[in-house]
Amino acid sequence: MKEEIEKLLAQVNDLKCKTAKDVEEARVNLLGKKGEITKLFEEFRGYAPEMKKEFGRKLNELKQAATAKIEELRSQTVSDASPAGKADDLSMPGTPYALGSRHPVSIVRQEIVDIFRKFGYDVAEGPEIEDDYHVFEALNFPPNHPARDMQDTFFVSAGHPNPILLRTHTSSVQVRTMENMKLPIRVICPGRVFRNEAISARAHCIFHQCEGLYIDEHVTFADLKQAILLFAREMFGPDTAIRMRPSYFPFTEPSSEVDVSCNICHGKGCNICKGTGWLEILGCGMVDPNVLEASGIDSKKYSGFAFGMGLERIAMLKWQVNDLRHYFENDFRFLSEFSTATEV
Ligand code: DAH
Numbered sequence: 389m390k391e392e393i394e395k396l397l398a399q400v401n402d403l404k405c406k407t408a409k410d411v412e413e414a415r416v417n418l419l420g421k422k423g424e425i426t427k428l429f430e431e432f433r434g435y436a437p438e439m440k441k442e443f444g445r446k447l448n449e450l451k452q453a454a455t456a457k458i459e460e461l462r463s464q465t466v467s468d469a470s471p472a473g474k475a476d477d478l479s480m481p482g483t484p485y486a487l488g489s490r491h492p493v494s495i496v497r498q499e500i501v502d503i504f505r506k507f508g509y510d511v512a513e514g515p516e517i518e519d520d521y522h523v524f525e526a527l528n529f530p531p532n533h534p535a536r537d538m539q540d541t542f543f544v545s546a547g548h549p550n551p552i553l554l555r556t557h558t559s560s561v562q563v564r565t566m567e568n569m570k571l572p573i574r575v576i577c578p579g580r581v582f583r584n585e586a587i588s589a590r591a592h593c594i595f596h597q598c599e600g601l602y603i604d605e606h607v608t609f610a611d612l613k614q615a616i617l618l619f620a621r622e623m624f625g626p627d628t629a630i631r632m633r634p635s636y637f638p639f640t641e642p643s644s645e646v647d648v649s650c651n652i653c654h655g656k657g658c659n660i661c662k663g664t665g666w667l668e669i670l671g672c673g674m675v676d677p678n679v680l681e682a683s684g685i686d687s688k689k690y691s692g693f694a695f696g697m698g699l700e701r702i703a704m705l706k707w708q709v710n711d712l713r714h715y716f717e718n719d720f721r722f723l724s725e726f727s728t729a730t731e732v
Pocket of ligand 1: 557600695
């Protein structure tokens with residue numbers, strides 16, 4: 389044992405390696421599972437106690453010396469990838485990575501958020517898996533009301549008084565905001581919504597909306613009109629005009645649909661606006677007093693407006709992408725079209 393230890397110690401002290409691979413080889417030969425030093429330790433285990441006393445210390449010293457030597461050699465050698473031990477040339481240009489691009493829906497959402505942030509709105513979010521109360525009931529859709537048919541619903545669990553479902557519109561976030569936030573309220577709620585529709589160029593079962601809600605004392609339809617006009621001009625350009633058409637939604641009274649002047653033909657008529665000079669962008673109205681009261685807001689003291697728009701629809705108008713399916717197929721050729729559409 390004594391000679392073995394001395395022989396190995398001499399070997400360790402003289403050890404020289406050129407490459408990291410050589411160091412690793414030496415480590416395995418000495419300290420690996422079947423290495424020389426490991427073998428000595430195995431032999432040592434079977435010794436009588438007085439022999440252990442004699443060799444134990446020496447054996448440990450050998451192991452420490454070998455470990456230290458390997459560490460030292462490791463720090464001196466460079467990886468095999470750089471020939472003749474030369475360090476890498478750090479002035480070489482790096483490998484370029486292809487830069488990703490933002491999804492058009494995400495670009496539009498960010499633009500909307502930025503515009504309304506300037507007007508003092510906060511962003512509110514709510515769950516995609518909702519209950520009937522927040523999607524319909526509290527928004528003045530009574531059970532069996534025909535307006536529920538306007539939105540084909542995916543049910544998660546039907547058949548009890550307040551079924552769980554995938555939200556069909558972001559108007560549910562209005563309700564949650566009214567329940568939880570102190571007045572006055574000024575929020576926009578972008579998010580994903582779901583409807584049981586067959587997928588085609590003009591319809592999809594998943595899409596995105598952005599809801600807006602403003603509640604305070606003395607809010608009037610004039611405030612709504614001005615907010616929408618300012619938004620339209622920021623979004624589609626300073627010359628944009630808006631037109632409001634009477635409409636119906638259960639949760640607003642009066643209700644309106646809003647068109648913007650076609651930014652392609654500037655009102656002359658083209659195939660995007662189907663010759664009308666106008667493009668529909670959103671639905672809106674004054675929040676129905678029933679909706680305020682359902683969330684515990686005094687409708688005698690407070691009034692408000694709400695609006696909701698489809699993000700894919702806005703993106704379609706912005707970039708004339710007229711097939712909804714493009715937004716969901718993640719075809720790299722389509723997505724990379726938007727790499728310069730906005731700064732990242
Ligand atoms: N929730 C409506 C829809 O999905 C859109 C909408 C219309 C939202 C009018 C509103 C509103 O807040 O006031 O069709």
